[in-house]
Amino acid sequence: MPAYKRVLLKLSGEALMGDDAFGINRATIERMVAEIKEVAEMGVQIAIVIGGGNIFRGMAGGAAGMDRATADYMGMMATIMNALALQDAMKHAGVEARVQSALRLDQVVEPYIRPRAMRHLDEGKIVIFAAGTGNPFFTTDTAAALRGVEIGAEIVLKATKVDGVYSADPKKDPNATRYSTISFDEAISKNLQVMDATAFALCRDQKMPIKVFSIVKEGSLKRMVMGEDEGTLVHV
Template sequence: MGNTYKRVLLKLSGEALMGDLAYGIDPAMVDGIAQEISDVMQQGIEMAIVVGGGNLFRGIRGAAAGMDRATADYIGMLATIMNAMTLQEALERIGVPTRMQTAISMQEIAEPYIRRRAIRHLEKNRVVIFGGGSGNPFFTTDTTAALRAAEINAEVLFKATKVDGVYDSDPVTNPNAKLYRSLTYSHVLAEDLKVMDGTAIALCKDNNIPIMVFNLSVSGNIRRAVMGESIGTIVGESCEIR
């Protein structure tokens, strides 16, 4: 099978880096993700990554516990930067050229986010990791992923999760939940399906960026998704609902 995509954006949740741990970062899990990304890069595919921070700190939970929402969200952004640094180190340890850019200026450890520089890194076959969310409170890293995908002209946004795709209800609590293979943006928004937040879906819809949701815990799924195999759920403008 030939490459389906040339430039992609991968959204990794912070929870994906926990592995089987209850909190924090599982080095073995990070190393496994790094190896899969390396396999993709060897196919000549340009990849950017947005990392969440929920394994370390989630702003909305801090706000629910009484913290100022903006302050809590900024702490969550710092958590994403810690995860981004961890992934960068794992990639570089196996020889994958990597650049990290942050929406919050941290010149000692990363470049500031500059769109043209990010695109140039991709053209030079470097993985670009975006940390710090969008740099603004009240926005999720899902929205950041959609925003960065649009800015760098990514052909598709991959969301790697702990489930096989998008269901009509929570598969953890409902064993009869239906797995969708394809959906339209409008259906996701109308039914409030928990793919990504509404702002992220709307951004992808406005810029015609398809979203593929798949299970990260299945070994090799990142490569399968990028190479165009039919796994998980695809969300797009002209997708049939099935």
């Protein structure tokens, strides 16, 4: 039996790149969709918050010196592009998904409406939240924490390219150890960068656990929702 009934999956835009410099790697997104489909078929309700770094990275040169709010709105639109690509890949895999955006773009995606999102989840659809919170200066990490609390998710699953939270940077320190579990207070005292400060504080205040794991590892999402020792659990 799955350990969770409703989860919020935070996917970074970079996770969609595969080995490419920017953009979307089709083989990578299809593999992720296959894993999401497998977990959804187990009866787990899945909502996804997606970043836009993979697309915005390709525009980084042109964004140099740009007003921060303008750059953030461009980043929000990049998340909508990623959400549509993910929805399309799910459609081809036979998975029904809905994109809801914090920015109004009604001809392309639904606006974010909490009761509608929860109804989609109850009907077994995947819900993809795009455009972050709809406000500049807030990251998609914060959007993940906010949407997770709003829809009553049991946990935020932060998908990265690293298989958990380490005592030090594992790329620089071969002796760095992975934490299986760690409390919010411990992570703060040890200055471990789990999520941005706003998102982290919201999860702690709402007693929303966070699981950090590697989306690159095949089968990691299923192992996590089954409650196996995968990634790092950050808890109250």
